[in-house]
Amino acid sequence: xxDVASIDLPAWARVSPKRQAHIRRVTALIVEWAEAMRxxxxxxxxxxxxxxxxxxxxxxxVAELREIVGDAxxxxxxxxxxxxxxxxxxEGEMRTDVLDAVRWHTVGCRTWGRCGRALYMADYLEPGRPxxxxxxxxxxxxxxxxxxxxxxxxxxERLVWMLREGYELPSETVELWNDLT
Numbered sequence: 001x002x003d004v005a006s007i008d009l010p011a012w013a014r015v016s017p018k019r020q021a022h023i024r025r026v027t028a029l030i031v032e033w034a035e036a037m038r039x040x041x042x043x044x045x046x047x048x049x050x051x052x053x054x055x056x057x058x059x060x061x062v063a064e065l066r067e068i069v070g071d072a073x074x075x076x077x078x079x080x081x082x083x084x085x086x087x088x089x090x091e092g093e094m095r096t097d098v099l100d101a102v103r104w105h106t107v108g109c110r111t112w113g114r115c116g117r118a119l120y121m122a123d124y125l126e127p128g129r130p131x132x133x134x135x136x137x138x139x140x141x142x143x144x145x146x147x148x149x150x151x152x153x154x155x156x157e158r159l160v161w162m163l164r165e166g167y168e169l170p171s172e173t174v175e176l177w178n179d180l181t
Contacts, residue, residue: 007020007023007024007027007052008052009023009052009056010053010056010091012056012057012087012091013056013057014056014057014058014059014060014064015055015056015058015059016059019055019058019059021128022055022126022128023051023052023054023055023056025126025127025128026051026054026055026119026122026123026126027048027051027052029051029122029125029126029127029140030047030048030050030051030118030119030122031044031047031048031051033047033118033122033143033144034047034048034118036144037144037147039114043114043115046095046097046098046101046115047114047115047118047119049093049095049098050097050098050101050102050105050115050116050118050119051119051122053084053088053093053098053102054081054084054101054102054105054119054123055080055084056080056084056087057080057083057084057087058080060080060083062076062079064083065079065080065083066079068082068083068086068087069082069083069086077106078106078107078170080106081102081103081104081105081106081107082103084102084103085099085100085102085103088102097112097113097115097116098115100112100115100116101115101116101118101119101120102119104116104120104172105119105120105123106123107170107172107173108120108155108158108170108172108173108175108176108177109172109175109176110172110175110176110178110179112176114147117147117151118143118147120151120154120155121139121140121143121150121151121154124136124154124157124158125137125139125140125143125154126140127140139153139154148180151180152180152181155173155176155177155180156177158173159173159174159177
């Protein structure tokens with residue numbers, strides 16, 4: 001895995017050391033895939049930056065996130081993505097692929113290009129997560145050779161988990177799944 005020893009988060013980031021370590025692992029994994037896939041440098045930069053920014057507000061208070069987002073319907077655990085995308089846009093980020101990847105990284109988005117799809121997989125497959133480590137490592141290694149097939153498997157696994165845990169399926173996740181099948 002590529003070494004991303006230090007990460008430069010924006011001054012407005014609200015992350016714990018544990019969250020920063022997660023961001024570092026997601027960023028390293030996505031950079032590893034980008035390099036293995038030999039994607040163009042502009043796309044490589046988008047993947048890197050989406051990974052770097054995706055959880056920048058994950059540890060911010062819910063009231064602060066809700067104030068940024070201004071939408072009472074979004075469940076609390078899903079606020080950090082939209083909030084970070086809004087703040088990034090306010091700070092001058094104009095790359096739609098980065099903003100959409102950050103905004104929808106927790107639930108998925110049918111209209112994503114590779115940047116959002118890569119972030120969705122990297123966030124789930126990063127090696128620091130404690131569940132199904134060996135199975136997820138196999139999937140992570142498969143991404144460069146079978147990007148779309150691995151994405152289908154990741155979306156499937158996330159849907160199965162939500163159903164098993166009794167969560168309502170986000171419409172965005174269902175739309176992404178339907179688009180992939």
